[in-house]
Amino acid sequence: xxxxxxxxxxVVLGVVTFLSYVMLNLLPGDPTVQILGMSATEEAREQLRxxxxxxxxxxxxxxxxxxxxxxxxxxxxxxxxxxxxxALVDRLPVTLELLVVAQVISLALAVPLAVAAARRAGGAIxxxxxxxxxxxxxxxxxxxxxxxxxxxAVHLRMLxxxxxxxxxxxxxxxxxSVLLPSITLAVGQLxxxxxxxxxxxxxxxxxxxxxxxxxxxxxxRRILWRHALRPSAISLITAIGLNLGGLIGxxxxxxxxxxxxxxxxxxxxxxxxxxxxxxxxxxVLISVGYVLVNFAVDxxxxxxxxxxxxx
Amino acid sequence: MRRFKIFVALAVSLAVAGCSAxxxxxxxxxxxxxxxxxxxVAGGRLVYGLSADAAGFNPVxxxxxxxxxxxxxxxxxxxxxxxxxxxxxxxxxESLTPNTDSDEWTIKIRPGIKFSNGDALDAEVVKANxxxxxxxxxxxxxxGPVKSVTVADxxxxxxxxxxxxxxxxxxxxxxVGMMVPRASLADPKKASREPVGTGPFVFKEYTAGSRMxxxxxxxxxxxxxxxxxxxxxxxxxDSQTRAQTLEAGGIDAMGTTRDDDITKFGAMKDAYxxxxxxxxxxxxxxxxxxxxxxxxxDIRVRKALAHATDREAFATTLRAGLxxxxxxxxxKDSKWYVPGADYPAFDxxxxxxxxxxxxxxxxxxxxxxxxxxxxxxxxxxxxAQDMWRKAGADVSIKQVDQAxxxxxxxxxxxxxxxxxxxxSADPDGEYIRLHQSYAxxxxxxxxxxxxxxxxxxxxALDSGRSNPQEETRKQAYAxxxxxxxxxxxxxxxxxxxxGSVVYKSKVRGIGEHKLPDGSPGVPLTGTPTPYHPFTFxxxxxx
Numbered sequence: 001x002x003x004x005x006x007x008x009x010x011v012v013l014g015v016v017t018f019l020s021y022v023m024l025n026l027l028p029g030d031p032t033v034q035i036l037g038m039s040a041t042e043e044a045r046e047q048l049r050x051x052x053x054x055x056x057x058x059x060x061x062x063x064x065x066x067x068x069x070x071x072x073x074x075x076x077x078x079x080x081x082x083x084x085x086x087a088l089v090d091r092l093p094v095t096l097e098l099l100v101v102a103q104v105i106s107l108a109l110a111v112p113l114a115v116a117a118a119r120r121a122g123g124a125i126x127x128x129x130x131x132x133x134x135x136x137x138x139x140x141x142x143x144x145x146x147x148x149x150x151x152x153a154v155h156l157r158m159l160x161x162x163x164x165x166x167x168x169x170x171x172x173x174x175x176x177s178v179l180l181p182s183i184t185l186a187v188g189q190l191x192x193x194x195x196x197x198x199x200x201x202x203x204x205x206x207x208x209x210x211x212x213x214x215x216x217x218x219x220x221r222r223i224l225w226r227h228a229l230r231p232s233a234i235s236l237i238t239a240i241g242l243n244l245g246g247l248i249g250x251x252x253x254x255x256x257x258x259x260x261x262x263x264x265x266x267x268x269x270x271x272x273x274x275x276x277x278x279x280x281x282x283x284v285l286i287s288v289g290y291v292l293v294n295f296a297v298d299x300x301x302x303x304x305x306x307x308x309x310x311x
Numbered sequence: 312m313r314r315f316k317i318f319v320a321l322a323v324s325l326a327v328a329g330c331s332a333x334x335x336x337x338x339x340x341x342x343x344x345x346x347x348x349x350x351x352v353a354g355g356r357l358v359y360g361l362s363a364d365a366a367g368f369n370p371v372x373x374x375x376x377x378x379x380x381x382x383x384x385x386x387x388x389x390x391x392x393x394x395x396x397x398x399x400x401x402x403x404x405e406s407l408t409p410n411t412d413s414d415e416w417t418i419k420i421r422p423g424i425k426f427s428n429g430d431a432l433d434a435e436v437v438k439a440n441x442x443x444x445x446x447x448x449x450x451x452x453x454x455g456p457v458k459s460v461t462v463a464d465x466x467x468x469x470x471x472x473x474x475x476x477x478x479x480x481x482x483x484x485x486x487v488g489m490m491v492p493r494a495s496l497a498d499p500k501k502a503s504r505e506p507v508g509t510g511p512f513v514f515k516e517y518t519a520g521s522r523m524x525x526x527x528x529x530x531x532x533x534x535x536x537x538x539x540x541x542x543x544x545x546x547x548x549d550s551q552t553r554a555q556t557l558e559a560g561g562i563d564a565m566g567t568t569r570d571d572d573i574t575k576f577g578a579m580k581d582a583y584x585x586x587x588x589x590x591x592x593x594x595x596x597x598x599x600x601x602x603x604x605x606x607x608x609d610i611r612v613r614k615a616l617a618h619a620t621d622r623e624a625f626a627t628t629l630r631a632g633l634x635x636x637x638x639x640x641x642x643k644d645s646k647w648y649v650p651g652a653d654y655p656a657f658d659x660x661x662x663x664x665x666x667x668x669x670x671x672x673x674x675x676x677x678x679x680x681x682x683x684x685x686x687x688x689x690x691x692x693x694x695a696q697d698m699w700r701k702a703g704a705d706v707s708i709k710q711v712d713q714a715x716x717x718x719x720x721x722x723x724x725x726x727x728x729x730x731x732x733x734x735s736a737d738p739d740g741e742y743i744r745l746h747q748s749y750a751x752x753x754x755x756x757x758x759x760x761x762x763x764x765x766x767x768x769x770x771a772l773d774s775g776r777s778n779p780q781e782e783t784r785k786q787a788y789a790x791x792x793x794x795x796x797x798x799x800x801x802x803x804x805x806x807x808x809x810g811s812v813v814y815k816s817k818v819r820g821i822g823e824h825k826l827p828d829g830s831p832g833v834p835l836t837g838t839p840t841p842y843h844p845f846t847f848x849x850x851x852x853x
Contacts (some may be wrong), residue, residue: 029714036449037374038721039743080519081364081500090519106513107545149552153559162547162557164521238628259547259556261520269520273366 005298009291017069020073020283021062025278030077031274040054052078058138065280075277079272084281086285087266091286092165095262096173099247100187101182103240108187110193110236115224117194118201129194136270141250152180162259181258185200185250189243196239200232233304240295244290319407339596349819355817355850356541360553360565364520364546367503370489370497371443371450380486381566382544383672385525385537386427387491387508390418391483393736395824395831397591397645399480402489402827403432403509405466407483413475413779415740420466421827424532426492427513428786434462436493443496444487452743452758453487466823475777477784478739511537511846519647521546533827538820538849557583557813563680563850564814564821566840568633568807569687585841586822587633588650589645590737592836595637596625598695598802599679599730601723602763604788612734613799614706615676616727617655618701619662620695625804629691637803639792640733640741647850649789654803662702677705678726684710688729691804708779710775721752730760731807732826734838737786739776745791746772759798768794792853810841821848 030044030053049055053064073139074084117126129301153161156203159180165173204210205228252264270278314706318453359437368383369372375383376693386484392402403408405421415747420839424432424506456479458471471699482488490509495502505514509532513524523544527537545562556562567573569798576583600607600616622636638654657663666676682692689710694707711719719725735741743749751757771790778784795801812835814821824832835841 027710027715029718033718033721034714035374038717038760039450039452040448041452044451048448056582081367081503082519087519146555149555149559151702153561154555156636157559161544161559161561162552163556163561259521259545259549259553260553261518261546265520265548272712272714282381310708 004261004267005291005295009202009288009295012291013287016067017280018289019061019283021065021276021280022058024279025058025061026272027274029274031276033274049279065277067071069284072229074281077275077278079270079273079275085277087278088263088281088285090268091261093166093264094256094260095248095251095264097167097178098181098185098251098260098262099244100184106186106193107184107190107240110190110197111229113190114194114197114201114242115229116200118205118228119200119224126198133191133195136187137189141184141188141253142257144187145181145254148180150223155214162257164258164260181254181260182228184257185247186255188250189247190245191259192239193236197232197236200235201228204228219258230304234301236305237297241294244293248286248290315780323623335374349851350845351538351820351849352852353538353849354540355538356543357539357564357845357848358543358545358562360545360547360556360646361608362550362566363551365523365747368506369495369499369502369652370486370491370712371440371502372447372499375486377840378566380719380837381397382523382525383506383508384510385512385542386510386514386641387489388510389484389488390420390490391480391488392824392826393481393484393833393836394826395833397736397833399484399736400826400828400832402518404483405431407480409479413477414469414472415776416472417463418468418470420468422466423510424459425530425596426507426509427528427530428492428494428507429493431552432490433465434468434511435465436489438462438468439493440490441487441495442470448820450487453482460844465575467788476739477779478737478776481735481737481740484736485579512539512542526570528532531847537766537846539564539845552683553797554813557815563806563818564812566810566842568810569840570629570633570809572813573633573809573811574631574655582816583820584816584818585812586812586814586835587808587843588835588837589808590642590833591647592734592833593642593808593810594731594838595640595733596691596804596807597637597730597732599728599761599803600800600802601726601728601762601797603711603750604726606669606673606678607726609669609673610798611669612676612820613802614655615665615702615803616699616704617662617671617799618665618802619698619704619712621657622696622804623657624698625691625694629687630805630807630809634805634808636805639795639803641738641754641788641792642806647785647788649785649792651793651796653793655799659701666703673738675705676703677707679709680733681728682708683713683716683729684712690764692729703736716737719822721756721758723751723755723757723760723762732839734836736786736833736836738791742772742776745795746767762800763800765794765798768798807838810835812838812841812843817853819849819851820847 032048036044036048053061063077076083077087115127116127120126149161152159160177163177165177167174210223210228213227251262252268255262255265267279267282313840350581361378363378365379365488367384370387388403390402390404390708392400394400394750396828403424404418405419407419420432420434420437426432444450454477455475456472458473461469463469492507495507513528513529514527517522517523525542528542547556550567550569553565557565573585577585600606600613625630626634626636640649653820670676680692684689692708696708699706716728720728733741743758745759747769750759750762750764768791771787775784775787822834822843826832835843
């Protein structure tokens with residue numbers, strides 16, 4: 001099973017990196033203009049193109065790059081002259097922390113909300129959650145981020161508006177600096193997760209074994225938390241894995257909005273600067289992360305549902 | 312209770328946002344709490360918000376944008392500075408003297424200056440820096456006329472030029488004149504990450520995409536300076552959240568180009584100050600026309616577009632009335648400016664007649680305007696589109712990113728493009744942009760992006776470059792302005808004096824600048840957000 005997944009990972013990586021390489025190279029704009037500015041002569045640009053290997057055919061460049069990746073060398077940024085791997089490793093903790101805290105916040109709120117809504121389907125809590133979910137889903141993160149900054153940073157002065165303090169420097173300030181961006185990112189996920197879990201819980205509560213549990217006199221709370229929640233969580237777990245792509249997309253906006261030095265902003269800045277190698281490195285990292293997370297999700301399925309493990 | 316507090320806060324903030332078009336700050340370059348009269352206090356840490364990160368800090372190998380100058384100039388200094396009157400003044404150099412033909416400059420270096428690594432600033436280091444700039448593909452074009460650099464004595468270098476160049480010292484203000492020690496020249500990659508110079512601050516730390524911290528240089532050669540202990544430059548790309556961070560107290564000052572910020576913070580005079588760029592330091596907002604390509608190879612179409620453009624409408628609707636309309640590359644408060652009635656005035660009837668005349672001969676006038684996908688830029692382009700359509704032209708807009716826009720401009724793959732520039736302190740700084748020798752055929756890289764080839768204009772630029780007499784130079788640049796108005800390679804809109812620094816009232820000395828000879832230096836310069844020296848900035852304890 002693991003071998004099959006590794007092969008699948010390699011195929012995905014090959015396809016994704018090749019397509020992104022082709023698309024990046026189709027982008028109009030000359031990297032030498034970004035590096036040398038408008039005043040450089042054509043001779044100077046041509047020399048730089050030769051040095052960067054930009055005059056070689058696309059497939060040759062891709063093969064060279066892929067050869068480097070296999071040996072752990074993602075190349076060196078055209079613009080900053082920093083090894084791409086080093087740049088990614090520097091930025092990774094910021095994005096990882098943002099994604100993890102956002103997931104924790106969204107799950108910590110989504111599960112109890114979904115349980116409360118499912119307990120009385122159609123009741124006041126359920127209806128309020130439905131309305132709130134649509135509101136959360138329809139609010140773009142860049143609007144929500146600005147409003148949250150306005151309320152919690154500008155007026156209430158409870159949290160820093162922007163900026164980043166690494167956890168190694170000051171864990172408390174790190175927590176404060178990650179909170180607003182994570183909440184902004186978590187809101188959309190919270191809506192999806194709570195709606196999904198609520199629906200599955202309501203379906204599970206119709207099962208015969210739940211009726212039996214009720215007949216045995218178990219309390220509604222015990223039935224919900226001990227007997228219904230676990231089998232209802234499969235869709236939620238799937239969504240967590242699949243949503244990673246959406247979260248990374250949201251992180252790009254969040255990192256720009258809150259001035260966080262993460263992977264998302266690095267990739268966007270690199271696209272504008274035509275820093276192909278850094279973008280490619282970012283694509284590899286995200287692809288590997290995405291596949292690994294979904295691999296982990298498969299393992300969690302087995303832990304949650306013994307039938308999958310036995311199969 | 313908490314929910315109530317949030318609701319109240321939200322309601323108040325929305326009310327504030329709705330009232331942002333309040334009283335405008337003064338039309339002068341600065342408004343807010345005055346620093347004159349108060350004695351500077353040493354110490355303190357300034358947190359300064361910037362809109363973008365630098366690609367690198369090495370003046371020889373990295374292209375410097377305005378934010379790069381903000382971050383590097385506290386550490387690395389230039390041979391030359393610019394005075395408040397727009398004239399160059401010696402800085403690290405003690406003097407710069409031309410020979411009678413102005414084709415050789417003798418640069419005498421101020422004695423006793425050391426880099427923060429302990430190396431002395433002497434003639435050998437200056438020579439090595441200037442030669443590195445001459446060899447760098449980034450700056451070689453600018454240093455094109457430089458033939459050789461020789462050491463005359465331990466503190467003197469001579470720069471031989473292939474032509475008379477009276478404005479040569481002006482170029483030494485920018486990154487080509489910034490001096491780094493030999494170690495930085497030998498290890499350009501390290502210099503790109505950890506700049507070393509003779510400046511009032513020394514490099515402390517840098518996190519790409521996040522922040523740079525510089526600390527006071529205790530051995531700075533200008534005694535008693537700087538005042539601040541430390542500056543943190545924080546990279547906050549989003550202009551709205553940058554302004555919110557200032558309001559929330561996360562930063563002490565920030566660069567901005569938004570008229571919203573100028574009006575909003577300018578109205579809160581007790582809490583904030585606003586310093587705006589002015590004079591030659593302010594860029595001009597223009598539409599650049601490709602004169603080598605139809606329909607703009609026909610001067611009638613270029614003039615028609617200029618006649619159809621209501622510049623006042625731009626200033627009032629897009630800049631909240633904060634800017635003045637432009638009729639050339641230099642503003643009225645510049646000594647190089649000459650008034651001219653020959654710039655096509657807003658006259659829709661004339662514009663329509665010209666378009667009809669050309670259409671009768673050549674068919675419909677249709678063209679595309681290039682824009683970057685930024686909402687502020689798009690507003691300007693859409694306004695122009697509306698005006699030009701009213702004159703009868705078929706105008707479409709194509710959004711491209713900045714890299715593509717620059718690339719298209721220099722290879723000529725455009726018809727009309729937005730262009731913000733003309734910020735050189737001396738008119739010779741526009742030589743490459745306007746001279747016909749830098750205009751190439753379509754498809755080739757042309758540093759004169761309009762590709763206008765005009766002998767009279769180019770001769771005037773040559774005259775301005777080579778004549779030391781100011782009156783002769785003024786006459787030459789009067790011709791330049793006249794030809795630009797007659798030939799319309801650019802549609803000038805306004806002088807963008809909205810580039811500003813907004814700061815809390817405790818921050819003093821923003822834009823204050825004294826050159827080593829005691830004369831005032833130019834307060835702010837650069838585009839889109841201006842930069843300024845930090846040597847004289849201090850924090851008021853009250």
